[in-house]
Amino acid sequence: MSRNALSAPHLTAADQPNLWLPYTQMQTAPFPVEAVSTSGSRITLADGRELVDGVAAWWTACHGYSHPHIHEALVRQAERMPHVMFGGMVHEPAIRLAARLAAMLPGDLERVFFTDSGSVAMEVAIKMAVQYHINRGTSGRTKILSFRGGYHGDTLGMMSICDPEEGMHSLFAGVLPEQALADLPVDGDSLARLEALLAERGDSIAAMVTEPLVQGAGGMLFHDPEVLRHLRELCDRHGILLILDEIFTGFGRTGTMFACEQAGIVPDIVALSKALTGGTMALAATVARRGVFEAFLSDSAGHALMHGPTFMANPLACAVANASLDLFETEPRLEQVATISAQLARELEPCRTLPGVKDVRVLGAIGVVELETLDDPDALRRAFVERGVWIRPFRNIVYLTPAFTIMPEELTRLTTAIVDVLREGA
Numbered sequence: 001m002s003r004n005a006l007s008a009p010h011l012t013a014a015d016q017p018n019l020w021l022p023y024t025q026m027q028t029a030p031f032p033v034e035a036v037s038t039s040g041s042r043i044t045l046a047d048g049r050e051l052v053d054g055v056a057a058w059w060t061a062c063h064g065y066s067h068p069h070i071h072e073a074l075v076r077q078a079e080r081m082p083h084v085m086f087g088g089m090v091h092e093p094a095i096r097l098a099a100r101l102a103a104m105l106p107g108d109l110e111r112v113f114f115t116d117s118g119s120v121a122m123e124v125a126i127k128m129a130v131q132y133h134i135n136r137g138t139s140g141r142t143k144i145l146s147f148r149g150g151y152h153g154d155t156l157g158m159m160s161i162c163d164p165e166e167g168m169h170s171l172f173a174g175v176l177p178e179q180a181l182a183d184l185p186v187d188g189d190s191l192a193r194l195e196a197l198l199a200e201r202g203d204s205i206a207a208m209v210t211e212p213l214v215q216g217a218g219g220m221l222f223h224d225p226e227v228l229r230h231l232r233e234l235c236d237r238h239g240i241l242l243i244l245d246e247i248f249t250g251f252g253r254t255g256t257m258f259a260c261e262q263a264g265i266v267p268d269i270v271a272l273s274k275a276l277t278g279g280t281m282a283l284a285a286t287v288a289r290r291g292v293f294e295a296f297l298s299d300s301a302g303h304a305l306m307h308g309p310t311f312m313a314n315p316l317a318c319a320v321a322n323a324s325l326d327l328f329e330t331e332p333r334l335e336q337v338a339t340i341s342a343q344l345a346r347e348l349e350p351c352r353t354l355p356g357v358k359d360v361r362v363l364g365a366i367g368v369v370e371l372e373t374l375d376d377p378d379a380l381r382r383a384f385v386e387r388g389v390w391i392r393p394f395r396n397i398v399y400l401t402p403a404f405t406i407m408p409e410e411l412t413r414l415t416t417a418i419v420d421v422l423r424e425g426a
Helices: 068-080 092-104 118-135 168-172 188-204 225-238 259-263 290-294 315-330 333-353 377-386 408-425
Strands: 035-039 042-045 050-053 109-115 143-147 180-182 205-210 241-245 269-272 284-289 357-363 366-371 397-400
Touching: 050 408, 068 315, 092 109, 092 284, 092 315, 109 118, 109 290, 118 205, 118 241, 118 269, 118 284, 118 290, 143 188, 180 188, 188 205, 188 225, 205 225, 225 241, 225 259, 284 290, 333 357, 333 366, 333 408, 366 408, 377 408, 397 408
Parallel strands: 143 180, 143 205, 205 241, 241 269
Antiparallel strands: 035 042, 042 050, 109 284, 269 284, 357 366, 366 397
């Protein structure tokens, strides 16, 4: 079947030979576009069209695509040592990256455990938290408390702490372990309910988990830094570890290097991924405070953290992540985020008056238009492609999370497309 034939409008994703696409009903979804190259904030398709990317490859490509400094680091490391096992052996790219992350993160977050995806980084965080209490001789703390609207990955463990109404996760209710679920304490009533839950069940909870400032896949839901301060105080009061999922929010996306900085708190464990390598390689990290790490030190092998992904601390990925951190040090990324934030606020504001628009909100380099309903996201996606932009609506939102290096005229092209498509749809 020719490429042109595969692009015919009557074909669906199921007509793509062999591939099974993510988050896709293959029988009804349109046939996917094919990318052949990337540069900056642009994606070139197989048919020659060029799209401005509004979502930075699922929020990862913070420096834009194909940044020469990252590319050069990748090539140098590939020539030297693409991979080596991390069991009983270490290497300079990982040692240097761990030290840099520890220096960047607040407080005594200093012990870095590398994995290769955000979901696994969060799985490790949960294992750390539960075993922390076991190693300290505390029994019964086996539950994880998470919040409605939250999303932490699609592995079985992570599905158990996501909002059960988030999507497909409710299908697995009989398989997933039962955890504790609450509303984020965004006002007096929800704070009182959370305090009551902890008074009743706090001694069974090992850790509290949340995405700081923004619940991403739950619908780009924002909350105030004060919420995080409440969570930190409650965790301290009840002897619970606080885990922050900064996989989306970390590395400048919310306007500070890490979202927790805006609340002035230090989590006990933080998970990082996505922009860690500037969107170039798969890499994640779970970083623990000194006291958490020390609970695993013992003469007993049973106190060790028994986890070790085959490709953990992959040298290529660590070299690329170091190059990405170089760019945060040498190029004005946070200033760029502030500029993007102002432009998003200004240029998305006209959406607020359109029929069917529920809210318009901006935080850092995140711009969101929330709709009352979104019945056909695929139709919107096609309309955006026709206008030369790559925007991927989901749930009931149309959002932008561009590269921090995007040019102002490229960002205007994205915001104009959103305004025009929503206006025409209205």
